Amino acid sequence: MNIKELIVYTQQPKLYEPGNAVMWTDPYISKQLLECHINPDTDTASRSNDKINLVIDWIDLQLKSKKVSILDLGCGPGLYTEKLAKRGHSVTGVDFSGTSIEYAKSKTISNNSNITYYCKNYLDINFKECFDVAIMIYLDFCVLTPPERTIVLDNIYRSLKKDGLFIFDVINSKNIEEKILKNSWEVCKKGFWRNSPYIVLNKLALYSTRYRIAS
Numbered sequence: 606m607n608i609k610e611l612i613v614y615t616q617q618p619k620l621y622e623p624g625n626a627v628m629w630t631d632p633y634i635s636k637q638l639l640e641c642h643i644n645p646d647t648d649t650a651s652r653s654n655d656k657i658n659l660v661i662d663w664i665d666l667q668l669k670s671k672k673v674s675i676l677d678l679g680c681g682p683g684l685y686t687e688k689l690a691k692r693g694h695s696v697t698g699v700d701f702s703g704t705s706i707e708y709a710k711s712k713t714i715s716n717n718s719n720i721t722y723y724c725k726n727y728l729d730i731n732f733k734e735c736f737d738v739a740i741m742i743y744l745d746f747c748v749l750t751p752p753e754r755t756i757v758l759d760n761i762y763r764s765l766k767k768d769g770l771f772i773f774d775v776i777n778s779k780n781i782e783e784k785i786l787k788n789s790w791e792v793c794k795k796g797f798w799r800n801s802p803y804i805v806l807n808k809l810a811l812y813s814t815r816y817r818i819a820s
């Protein structure tokens with residue numbers, strides 16, 4: 606990369622401006638991500654196991670002990686789906702990372718948990734009134750652009766039975782500066798992002814515009 610390209614790539618993007626980087630579905634990066642997902646002690650790609658258990662307890666509390674059909678959008682390697690199935694729910698997971706879905710499928714076979722998985726983009730799902738509950742966990746809704754949020758909400762609405770429930774999490778603005786990455790840079794011979802030499806330039810930007818979902 607030459608210095609002119611570097612200047613272009615380090616300009617602050619417009620709010621929700623799509624980038625051209627691929628992360629979740631990149632064959633190399635998705636393997637590093639899987640290691641992060643299944644590490645029970647970190648909050649990187651998935652929450653730590655203790656926190657996941659708290660989320661599962663909270664979801665069950667909302668369901669008032671009913672056993673329901675649940676659609677997990679962006680299910681990753683199935684950390685939530687497995688626990689929900691163990692509690693007697695009928696569970697379907699959707700994720701576009703082939704690496705994560707392969708891992709999730711191998712777990713449902715070894716655990717005999719009978720979970721259905723689709724390796725698919727959740728912007729393209731086409732279920733019709735199949736589920737009591739849809740979940741989208743670990744801030745996935747936050748990273749979508751406004752048009753993508755509309756598509757995903759339409760898809761979820763169509764997937765849910767009458768009086769269905771959509772559960773998702775968002776980041777709140779309390780102590781936001783402390784919650785997000787600080788500016789940093791690193792040079793690696795090989796590592797998380799590539800199996801070859803690379804430089805990472807991390808820059809933090811906060812945007813003041815608030816997004817509202819049209820009613």
Ligand SMILES: C[S@@+](CC[C@H](N)C(=O)[O-])C[C@H]1O[C@@H](n2cnc3c(N)ncnc32)[C@H](O)[C@@H]1O
Pocket residue numbers: 629630642650651652678679680681682684685699700701702705725726727728741742743744745
């Ligand atoms: C932050 S991870 C959370 C994974 C899981 N919900 C958890 O908390 O363990 C986001 C997941 O969403 C998936 N994902 C992101 N965009 C997606 C899309 N458009 N369609 C399907 N899966 C997507 C990624 O592959 C990744 O597994």
